[in-house]
Amino acid sequence: xxxxxxxxxxxxxxxxxxxxxxxxxxxxxxxxxxxxxxxxxxxxxxxxxxxxxxxxxxxxxxxxxxxxxxxxxxxxxxxxxxxxxxxxxxxxxxxxxxxxxxxxxxxxxxxxxxxxxxxxxxxxxxxxxxxxxxxxxxxxxxxxxxxxxxxxxxxxxxxxxxxxxxxxxxxxxxxxxxxxxxxxxxxxxxxxxxxxxxxxxxxxxxxxxxxxxxxxxxxxxxxxxxxxxxxxxxxxxxxxxxxxxxxxxxxxxxxxxxxxxxxxxxxxxxx
Amino acid sequence: xxxxxxxxxxxxxxxxxxxxxxxxxxxxxxxxxxxxxxxxxxxxxxxxxxxxxxxxxxxxxxxxxxxxxxxxxxxxxxxxxxxxxxxxxxxxxxxxxxxxxxxxxxxxxxxxxxxxxxxxxxxxxxxxxxxxxxxxxxxxxxxxxxxxxxxxxxxxxxxxxxxxxxxxxxxxxxxxxxxxxxxxxxxxxxxxxxxxxxxxxxxxxxxxxxxxxxxxxxxxxxxxx
Numbered sequence: 001x002x003x004x005x006x007x008x009x010x011x012x013x014x015x016x017x018x019x020x021x022x023x024x025x026x027x028x029x030x031x032x033x034x035x036x037x038x039x040x041x042x043x044x045x046x047x048x049x050x051x052x053x054x055x056x057x058x059x060x061x062x063x064x065x066x067x068x069x070x071x072x073x074x075x076x077x078x079x080x081x082x083x084x085x086x087x088x089x090x091x092x093x094x095x096x097x098x099x100x101x102x103x104x105x106x107x108x109x110x111x112x113x114x115x116x117x118x119x120x121x122x123x124x125x126x127x128x129x130x131x132x133x134x135x136x137x138x139x140x141x142x143x144x145x146x147x148x149x150x151x152x153x154x155x156x157x158x159x160x161x162x163x164x165x166x167x168x169x170x171x172x173x174x175x176x177x178x179x180x181x182x183x184x185x186x187x188x189x190x191x192x193x194x195x196x197x198x199x200x201x202x203x204x205x206x207x208x209x210x211x212x213x214x215x216x217x218x219x220x221x222x223x224x225x226x227x228x229x230x231x232x233x234x235x236x237x238x239x240x241x242x243x244x245x246x247x248x249x250x251x252x253x254x255x256x257x258x259x260x261x262x263x264x265x266x267x268x269x270x271x
Numbered sequence: 272x273x274x275x276x277x278x279x280x281x282x283x284x285x286x287x288x289x290x291x292x293x294x295x296x297x298x299x300x301x302x303x304x305x306x307x308x309x310x311x312x313x314x315x316x317x318x319x320x321x322x323x324x325x326x327x328x329x330x331x332x333x334x335x336x337x338x339x340x341x342x343x344x345x346x347x348x349x350x351x352x353x354x355x356x357x358x359x360x361x362x363x364x365x366x367x368x369x370x371x372x373x374x375x376x377x378x379x380x381x382x383x384x385x386x387x388x389x390x391x392x393x394x395x396x397x398x399x400x401x402x403x404x405x406x407x408x409x410x411x412x413x414x415x416x417x418x419x420x421x422x423x424x425x426x427x428x429x430x431x432x433x434x435x436x437x438x439x440x441x442x443x444x445x446x447x448x449x450x451x452x453x454x455x456x457x458x459x460x461x462x463x464x465x466x467x468x469x470x471x472x473x474x475x476x477x478x479x480x481x482x483x484x485x486x487x488x489x490x491x492x493x494x495x496x
Contacts, residue, residue, distance in 0.1 A: 088304050089335045106332045108339065110304070111424060115433050126425065224433050228440045232305060235444025242448040246455035249385065253461070260388040 004097035004141050005163040006150065007170040007187070007203040008072055010214060011177050013157035015055075015070055019149035023053040026137065026148035049125040052134035053149055060213060071215040075100065075121045075134035076189060077201030083113035083122060083133075086225060098163075098201045099138040104130040118196060118220035136201065166203065174205050184208040188216045196221040275474040276491065278395070278465070284473055286356045289348070294450070296345045300338035301443065313338055346418055353415075368395035369404040372486055388461070394486035399456070406449040413442035 027050035028042035054073040059066050081100045084092035091106035092113060102113070102122070109129035113122040122131040137147035141160075145151070150158045159166055167190050174185040186208045189200030197220050206214050253260075279287075300316075302309035310331060317334025320326075326333060360367075372394045376383060380391030381399050391397060396404070420427055420435035427435070456462060457469075464479045481488045 088307070089329075089332045090307075091332065106329050108332055108335050110335075110339070111429075111432065114429055115436065120429070124425070222433070224437050228437055231437070231440045231444045235440075235447055236306075238444070238448035239451055242451045242455075246451065249455075250459070252386075253388070253459070256388060263388075 002097075003163040003201065004099065004136070004160065005166040005201050005203065006077075006136060006147065006158065006160040007166050007205060009157040009159070009170070009173060009205040010072075011157075011185070011205060011207075012155050012173070013072075014155045016154060017055055018152045018154060019072075019158055020051065020053045020055060022148045022152035023134075024051045026140075027052065030139070047125075049123045049128075049132040052132070056215065058213065069210065069213045071213075072204075073119075073121070073215060074202060075136070076119055076197065077134070077136055079192075079198030079200065080196065082116040082118070082196060082222070082225065086112050086116040088112060095138045095142075097136075097138060097141055099136040099141070100133075100201070101135045101138055102131055102133060104128060104132070107131055116222055116225055118217065118222050119215070134202075163201075170203055170205055177205070177207075181207075186211065194219055194221060274477040275472075276477055276480050277473060278468040278475045279473040281473060282356070282359065284469060286352055287469060289352050293345045293349050293352075296341055297349075298447070300342040300345070303335060303338050304342075305440075305443070310334075316341075343422060346415075346422065349415070368487065369401045371401075375486055385456075385461070390482055390485075392485055394490070395484050399452075403449050403453050406445055407453075410442040410446040410449070413438050414446070417442065 028047070029039070031037045031042040031050075032039040052074060056071040056073045057068055058071065059068050061067055077098060077100045079098070081092065081094055083102075084094060084100060088110060089106055089108045091103050091108070092100060093103065094100055107130035109124065109131065111122075111124050111131060113131050113133075114120075114124060122133045124131050137145070137149075140147060146160055147158075150160045159169055167187065170187040170190060174187050177185040184207070185205060187203050187205055188211055189203040192199050204211075204214065204216055206216060212218065299312060303311075303313035313334030314330055315334070316337040317330035317332070320337050321328055321330050321333045324333075375393050375398070376391040378398045380393050380397050383389050383391035384393075384397060417435040417438040420431060421439060424432045424435075457466060464475055464483070468475050477488075480491070
């Protein structure tokens with residue numbers, strides 16, 4: 001199975017948020033399908049952790065020139081998926097299709113994924129002591145269906161398919177927008193962003209000058225994760241060095257033991 | 272019978288023993304979360320736990336969860352023992368033997384003691400022991416405060432959690448090698464008298480103090496006068 005990818009076209013999007021609603025509905029139905037809970041419970045409870053797509057609205061500039069930008073906040077399904085790398089209980093896996101999925105049955109609720117994620121995506125739920133985030137409807141995709149949000153999009157602003165198809169279509173659209181609006185449009189995540197995340201499975205077509213306002217950082221990295229890895233390596237290395245040094249010192253002491261003891265006896269004799 | 276000098280009070284000896292046991296559990300249960308190289312420790316807890324509790328779940332997840340709980344139980348006991356210990360010790364902070372002393376051999380004294388195997392001019396503790404004491408105090412405080420944040424991570428922001436994790440890691444990375452060195456010199460035959468004092472009666476022979484810790488001996492004699 002080749003890598004499955006998605007793309008959000010912020011230019012084509014009409015902000016109807018049908019995707020957000022269908023995502024939430026799909027996740028409630030999923031609870032019933034998985035046998036986790038009855039449909040009634042899934043519908044009656046608010047379960048905010050199941051809203052994998054969140055519209056985040058921010059205002060920029062000063063009134064009356066101010067304008068609003070709505071970021072569609074969701075998991076990027078990073079190629080290098082730092083959340084999966086740092087998860088201590090191996091609860092996060094990358095499916096053959098490239099979807100990054102948290103298995104709540106294996107999650108210990110330590111929230112390392114929250115820390116490792118440069119996009120601030122995973123949400124912790126106290127009731128189940130587990131973290132949640134978009135799974136790119138891997139179950140639907142593996143059954144030849146489109147992700148719920150994509151299938152419900154009325155403006156064709158969410159597209160999905162094999163990576164090659166999606167990247168080709170997204171780049172075509174970005175090129176057209178660039179020509180039409182006279183400013184550069186990019187496909188965020190189509191190419192490697194940095195070593196921390198790599199490419200992303202969920203790309204975004206956005207004006208280059210506005211990408212950060214859409215919650216798409218130029219350098220998505222959590223530097224403390226690297227610092228911590230280095231600290232741990234130094235700690236283990238220093239401990240090994242001390243252990244080796246202690247062993248060497250003990251051998252040195254053994255070799256000199258007789259002389260030391262006789263010298264001490266002599267000293268004691270003088271006293 | 273030679274005269275005995277009290278090196279450690281019964282409370283100090285008790286606290287030291289409890290910290291040894293707690294440190295064992297802290298390190299044992301912390302390592303699987305520190306690095307996947309130590310996941311085997313989590314499996315050692317998780318496989319029997321999974322079997323006994325009939326969860327039929329994942330052994331690694333169960334093991335990590337058991338490790339986290341044991342780590343927290345150890346933390347509670349640590350708090351229970353450390354609070355009274357810290358209070359009683361801080362009240363006599365001026366009498367601590369880990370402060371710099373004039374006339375002490377310093378770092379050079381370590382060579383005299385451990386390479387030449389002769390008696391260096393030093394107080395109750397040599398320069399190495401003093402440095403280890405500073406590292407222990409700073410690191411354990413760092414680990415305790417950051418550990419508190421980590422335990423109640425739901426009440427703090429992700430940025431605070433990240434800072435706490437980083438401090439917890441730095442604290443441990445400094446503590447572990449120092450602890451290994453401390454253990455080595457502690458159980459080394461050169462330190463037989465000190466070892467016996469810490470784990471036995473808490474007392475040292477006057478001759479031992481006079482030859483091994485001349486500065487301390489002078490202090491004691493001065494106080495006696």
